[in-house]
Amino acid sequence: MKPKIYVTRKLPDVIISYLSNECEVRMWDKEDEPVPPEILAEEIEEVDGLLCLLTETIDERLLGKGRNLKVVSNMAVGYNNIDIQAAKSKGVQVTNTPGVLTETTADLTFGLLIATARRFEESINYVKEGKWKTWSPMGLTGQDIFGATLGIIGMGDIGEAVASRAKGFKMNVLYHNRKRKIAAEETLGAAYRELDDLLTESDFVVVLTPYTPQTHDLISYKELALMKPTSILINTSRGGIVNEEALYQALLEKKIYAAGLDVFEQEPVSLTHPLLQLPNVTALPHIGSASVTTRMKMAKLAAFNLLEALQHRTPPNLVVTV
Known part of the structure; x- marks a missing residue:
């Protein structure tokens, strides 16, 4: 059975196809609107992995709902949107996307x-x-x-x-x-x-x-x-x-x-x-990494980090190890 993942923002089709080869993918389908917290709380209950953005607050309460959650892949260099200590205590790996931007x-x-x-x-x-x-x-x-x-x-x-x-x-x-x-x-x-x-x-x-x-x-x-x-x-x-x-x-x-x-x-x-x-x-509206090439690299790296963790390999960009 394929692991289940949730993607918190609409990403390019090539990225979703890449993830779909290995996972059962659910995704918030709006590109310019963040997923409502109540929907994210529902989705995280059943998934093995989460691919998110800085716009999502991944706190202890939310992490506690992830019964099967193994990895949170943040499509960003920063990760102050994630409660790192809570993730570590719950055995959830956290990754980011440095270098490419x-x-x-x-x-x-x-x-x-x-x-x-x-x-x-x-x-x-x-x-x-x-x-x-x-x-x-x-x-x-x-x-x-x-x-x-x-x-x-x-x-x-x-x-x-x-x-x-x-x-x-x-x-x-x-x-x-x-x-x-x-x-x-x-x-x-x-x-x-x-x-x-x-x-x-x-x-x-x-x-x-x-x-x-x-x-x-x-x-x-x-x-x-x-x-x-x-x-x-x-x-x-x-x-x-x-x-x-x-x-x-x-x-x-x-x-x-x-x-x-x-x-x-x-x-x-x-x-x-x-x-x-x-x-x-x-x-400016937080566009530091906003070139087409760089955002694609970030999305690919976030997806790769996610799949590596779910396939029991070590992701290259670990912030939290378990």
């Missing part, structure tokens, strides 16, 4: 940095709203990127990929990380700084650290107040790492120049969110 997310991060620094969103609206009447000497001026100092918080694979891109702009690269990355210092010319020093020296601060209890509100008002009034904050990691109330206040008080955000603490972000009311905030 590094370059795409680095592209998006650097693109958001450029868009925020040069005020792309404001300029696009300026044209579309018919406000472009003449050339103004200081109209819609932003901040230079070439030769500026970039501070990276979290020098993992994506951080190193962003640093590599920055070298093409002759940027001075600083970084803060739990551990020194000597190889990155040698190959990328990056210099280690304590967090406060990085914030003080950088023209651009890019947040790329994983979200953990230790990094929650890592960047709050005290940290933002250390930054230059001409500096720009970019967050393409997780929303909870930057305190949004503090960021709003710092932008209002012109403690920093602007912010580019691909992530928010609550997603999707509310249209009434204070940060969305500010002209110097460039906001």
